[in-house]
Every structure is written in C-alpha cells, then in structure tokens.
Amino acid sequence: MTSAIVFDIDGTLADTPSAIAELIGDVVRGLGASPSRAEVLATVGKPLEASLAGLLGVSVDDDATAEAAARYRARFAADVLSRGPALLLPGVPEGLDRLRAAGHLLGVATSKISTSALALLEATGILDRFDTVVCHDMVERGKPHPDMALRSLADLGAPAARSWYVGDTVTDMTMARAAALRTVGVSYGVDSAEALTAAGADHVVADFPSVIRVLAHGTAVTPHDLAGASPEPTGALT
Known part of the structure; x- marks a missing residue:
C-alpha cells in the first residue's frame, strides 16, 4: 500500500x-x-x-x-529566492532522494500561496522531488485545519495511517493530527521542541538527517531523535 x-x-x-x-x-x-x-x-x-x-x-x-x-x-x-540552494538545510536533497528511492510519495503542504511556494522549491532545486504541492490558496481552510494535509493525501492516493507530516510549528502538528497523520516536529525552525511536543508531535528532532532516521524506521529510540546522537542504525526504508 x-x-x-x-x-x-x-x-x-x-x-x-x-x-x-x-x-x-x-x-x-x-x-x-x-x-x-x-x-x-x-x-x-x-x-x-x-x-x-x-x-x-x-x-x-x-x-x-x-x-x-x-x-x-x-x-x-x-x-530570499536569490539565495537558491544555499537556503536548503543540510541533508535535505540527499534525504528526499533516499525517501523517493525507497518508493515513498512525497508532498508539500505549506501556508505559502502557490506562486511563492513553487518559486521557492524551484529556486532551491528540489521541486522535482515532490509529487504534489498543496498551498494555502488551494484549500478552503489553511493551517491548523486539516484541509491541506487531506488534499495532499488525496492527490497522492495514500492513507493517513501509513503517512507522515514533517513540520516546524505548532500549527503544522495541529493540522497533521487533525488529518490523522503521524508527525515529526523539527526543533530547528520556528517553534521549540517543548512546544512541538505539547502540540502532540510523535517525534521531535534537531536536524534533517534525524528526520530521515525516524522515517526510515517508523519509530525512533530517544536519544536517536537528537542531533549528534549515535550513528543511524542499518535498515531499509519501508
């Protein structure tokens, strides 16, 4: 599935x-x-x-x-856009490629309007990694309502029970939980690890390689959620 x-x-x-x-x-x-x-x-x-x-x-x-x-x-x-791929956080292109190679469908659900989101993804060189990009102007209600997450799942033909949302804000976690998605909160963005945890994040990590580690195994053992922890265990993405 x-x-x-x-x-x-x-x-x-x-x-x-x-x-x-x-x-x-x-x-x-x-x-x-x-x-x-x-x-x-x-x-x-x-x-x-x-x-x-x-x-x-x-x-x-x-x-x-x-x-x-x-x-x-x-x-x-x-x-902003003139900074190009330098805007990407460390490990993002490689992590997205790994997820795609493992057969996952990838999407974006963002509060940006379509023109801004597509321009940013194009400028950073990662637009072609995504199978759908859902933006604030494409749904009736934006975050924290579940509309964008549900639209993404519908576009991808994927059930919420097998899918994840990754974001850096409390509104990201609220939207994803309302759509019954599993969640990874990243503490290197806007909201703190404490705020993300309080919002119901299933996992909170401190860098993008740790996001991939969580997604690779469907779970994570604290302290492996944390940046700089022990090396990633072996195993294929499923």
Whole structure:
C-alpha cells in the first residue's frame, strides 16, 4: 500500500525563517509599525496577509495590508529566492532522494500561496522531488485545519495511517493530527521542541538527517531523535 510523506517548507526544508522575518519586519516598519523580532519571527509559516495585518494592527482587508503584501512579494525574489540552494538545510536533497528511492510519495503542504511556494522549491532545486504541492490558496481552510494535509493525501492516493507530516510549528502538528497523520516536529525552525511536543508531535528532532532516521524506521529510540546522537542504525526504508 502506498505511503506518503508530506513536508512543510519554511523552517523544515529551507532555512528561510530568518530571511523571511527580516523582509517582513522591514516591510511593516516601512509602513509605520515597530514589532519586535520575536513578534515578526512568530509569523513565519503562517498566511502572509493575516500575519502582516496583525503586525500592522489593521484588518486583513485594510489597504495597508494589501500594500504590505505587495511590497513583500515584490522583494521576495531578490531578498530570499536569490539565495537558491544555499537556503536548503543540510541533508535535505540527499534525504528526499533516499525517501523517493525507497518508493515513498512525497508532498508539500505549506501556508505559502502557490506562486511563492513553487518559486521557492524551484529556486532551491528540489521541486522535482515532490509529487504534489498543496498551498494555502488551494484549500478552503489553511493551517491548523486539516484541509491541506487531506488534499495532499488525496492527490497522492495514500492513507493517513501509513503517512507522515514533517513540520516546524505548532500549527503544522495541529493540522497533521487533525488529518490523522503521524508527525515529526523539527526543533530547528520556528517553534521549540517543548512546544512541538505539547502540540502532540510523535517525534521531535534537531536536524534533517534525524528526520530521515525516524522515517526510515517508523519509530525512533530517544536519544536517536537528537542531533549528534549515535550513528543511524542499518535498515531499509519501508
């Protein structure tokens, strides 16, 4: 029976949160807001317009929100995409290739809109690893609702019981659990290991090779979940 592994992008596959937070902060400060770095970083991985509106202290439908979103998107290529494959976290291309070689179908479920998600995956050179890319503008309800995860499973023809979601935020874990997916939380992104565990992550790991270790065996023995632990045990992905 087909199994699927679905990934978040920002903070999970690509080290984009810092670059994105820097860009968002610059945009909203240019429109008169003065958020802290922590407030800006907390918006990464969430729908852009809602995040900008919150930082600006206006509604999503306000003209200031539309202006901020336009400024963000106009600068996204130069400020973020231009970094290309250097944005990928260590071990990501090799890990994705290993999963595909083992017969897993791979997908993405991201709060980015389609144009931004596809542009980022293309710029980093990993778009062709994925069998489906489901974005915020393709479903009725975004994270933490299960819609994107369910759409990914439907596209891949895979049951939730044999599939996984990998992400770096509490909303990722909430979405995946609502869709009955098993979960791997990564603590190198936006939310802490403690927050991911509290949100119900089945495993929490500290680097991408450890993600692959969990997925390779369907389970993990603490401390093998942790970066720098003992070498990966032998065994094929199933």
